[in-house]
Amino acid sequence: MHILALSGSTRRASTNTALLNALSAVAPEGMKITICDGLGQLPIFSPDLEGPDRPKAVSDFIAQIKAADGVIIASPEYVRALPGGLKNALDWLVSGEELIGKPIALAHASHRGEDMLTDLRRVLSTLSTGFAADIFLRVPVMKSSPEDIHALVTHPDTAQDARAFLIRFSEWAHSLAPSR
Structure with a gap:
């Protein structure tokens, strides 16, 4: 199963990107x-x-979405809302069919950000019948280094929760496969 992970942050040391990278280290076989x-x-x-x-950048992005079996998104909250770059990326997918029915779940790298999560859930539930609002992982690592985030997520206690999230998402994606 191939999962495409989207970070709502373009910052080099983004905690959301680091969380997504750490998830790849604990992904099930x-x-x-x-x-x-x-x-x-x-x-x-x-x-x-x-x-x-x-x-071309848009075509490449859309091709990545199309090729993925599912999408996991982790995003910061900017001024109590979605970051512009993430919203822009989602806007590029509105008129196509690449995201319709695509399994989508959220991970979150902060103890706060409920306004952004509410907005993102509303947008994703509009774009895809495959959005699983109840499959969610929160790992509050705000202001941690990518190395510290990797160590935390791969620690056995956290890794168990992260892997359970990924397995649940995989099961959801497999359940949708016949309809896609």
């Missing part, structure tokens, strides 16, 4: 998690750029 690192290169969404005028 048969699951590969790939971090999508191109959200910062996407131009601002415009319907005028869809179709034959679509920029």
Whole structure:
């Protein structure tokens, strides 16, 4: 199973990206998690750029979504809302079919951020019938280094919860497979 992981942060030392990287280290056998690192290169969404005028960065992003068996998103909250880059990336997927029915779950690297999570859940439930709002992992690691996050997530106590999250997501994705 191939999972595409989207971080709502483009910061080099992002806690959300570090969480997604650490999840790949505890993924169950048969699951590969790939971090999508191109959200910062996407131009601002415009319907005028869809179709034959679509920029290569957008085509590459859409191809990654299409090729994935599922998507896990981890995002910070910016000014009590979705980061612009993540919302822009999701906007590029609105008119296509790549995300419709695609299994999606959320991980979160903070003890706060409920406003953003509410917004993100609303957007994702609009975009995909495969969004599993109840499959959620919170690992409060805000302001930790990527190395510390990796150590925490791979520690046996946390790794058990992280792996359970990934297994539950895998089961959800498999249950949707016949309808996709």
